[in-house]
Amino acid sequence: MSFEARCSGRLIKAHDLHIGRLPKLTRYQRKEALRELAKAGTHKPTSRGATMSAEARFRGLPLQKKLVPQMFLTYFDEVKYQHGVQPYYWLGGIMVEAQLVAVLEAQVNELSRECFGRAHLESGTEFHAKDIFHGKANFKGWDAAKRIDVLQRLSKIIDRHDEIYKVPIRLEPARMLASDPEHKAFMFFVERVQMQLCHLNGIGMLIGDHEKSMVGASTYNLSRYREHGTDYQFGRAIDRLIDTVHFTHSHHSRMLQLADVYMYVQQMCAATSERRSWTRTTLVDFIRRETKLLAPHRYKDWPTAQSWYA
Template sequence: MFVTYFDEVKAMPQNGQNHYIVAGLVVPADLIGQLETAVTDLSEKYFGTRELVTSSEFHASYCYFGKGHCKGRPMAERIEMLAELLKIISEADGLKRVYAAIDTTKLWGGNAPEVAFQHFVERAELAIPKDAAALLIGDLDDQQAHNMVREFQRYRQHGTPTKWGIHIKSLVDSVHFCRSHHSRLLQLADVYAFHVAGYFSKRTGRFADMFAEAKKDIDLFPHRYKEWPK
């Protein structure tokens, strides 16, 4: 049994980020407790608590830009925090890293969220071992949640709707949603999605340079991914 935790990063053309990204982690069920403990240990280290509350949530953009409950924290500490979270992802045995990135400048119809979700579901399906099953759990976004549930049921019934679509057999039930501050694994998915977004953005400056240096030796190469349209 596996659980796939995912998050999205919306395109922000005004900031040079033209890709809509859905990224996540396909996690063996027996690894979840170990990962929760590792992230909770970091929560105690940086926030002084093991409780699952908003003030102890690892939110990558807050860490990176020094916002929310990361405001006022030294740059070096915030970089260290992100690097330690990425190491947890990298070193987790059996965990699969998956993403889909859709270039909105080459897409007609304004349906980037649906296209990104479809390609992510396909890649997550391919990342799951044969004869295994997995649930999908996403960070709750009220705007997209209904659409994702509807589209996912169509994928399961009819396959994904493209010429090269596939049947969805390993991902079962429905798409489930949870607030990220209630799930340490969703927080890891958020950090991974933020990292993936860095492939397609124009982050510059001292923090960007120091962050790139801190993670240069961390293996975060995806096990399955799709970048479209080329």
């Protein structure tokens, strides 16, 4: 990872790195930055109070160097709670570096050409996991084995554990006192995305499937979190997410379709139903055996056994 990708998008002087004038950089990050600067010249340390330029410290370097963090896009979707059918409310998705998006889109488009004979974005070429699994909409009349193969291939596209970062949130509304699991799930999701961006030393944006019930509340809450931090006594500062929450229809985005597949297999593998059809067993066994989709990078299950308030 380049020096530009490690820090916070500011003009940084080598002397500032030495004496710790950048409070948002940890001691470790300052050392890493200085190590990268030193590659281009000879280190010339000076006294703590001196004001020598970067050239005097590192020969051949400009006075200042602009630090540009990596950009990550997070695509998310939900699985709604249904009493007696779906015991959890799920919200989550996949985070990818911006440069990787075109690669993933090309892979899904290739599968689209095989399935539909074309790849341009429209409702007739959408990969919607529930429709694929149950043989509806674009997959009506398809053989079960062929439909499961499509889901397996989409799952393998997502299965790049070191490049696609997975963030699922699972709430159990029946055990919660609060009546708005959507709000709490979104807050937990934003916190986990923030944590992963800090770990990657990047910045990011949220892109969601267009649901009227989510658009207004999500954009408002993210702006509030960015200004004041998340709720409750131990809320987190949110400074790695930029702009607002962007929404579009899933048939307009291959990446949202991959997020939909990811969340669908999450809830399916967590299901406790004793009814196990061939299609369900085959897909679940494949996910568990052949992928790392059940190994999230950040997650939250709520409430836990230790939760005193939910």
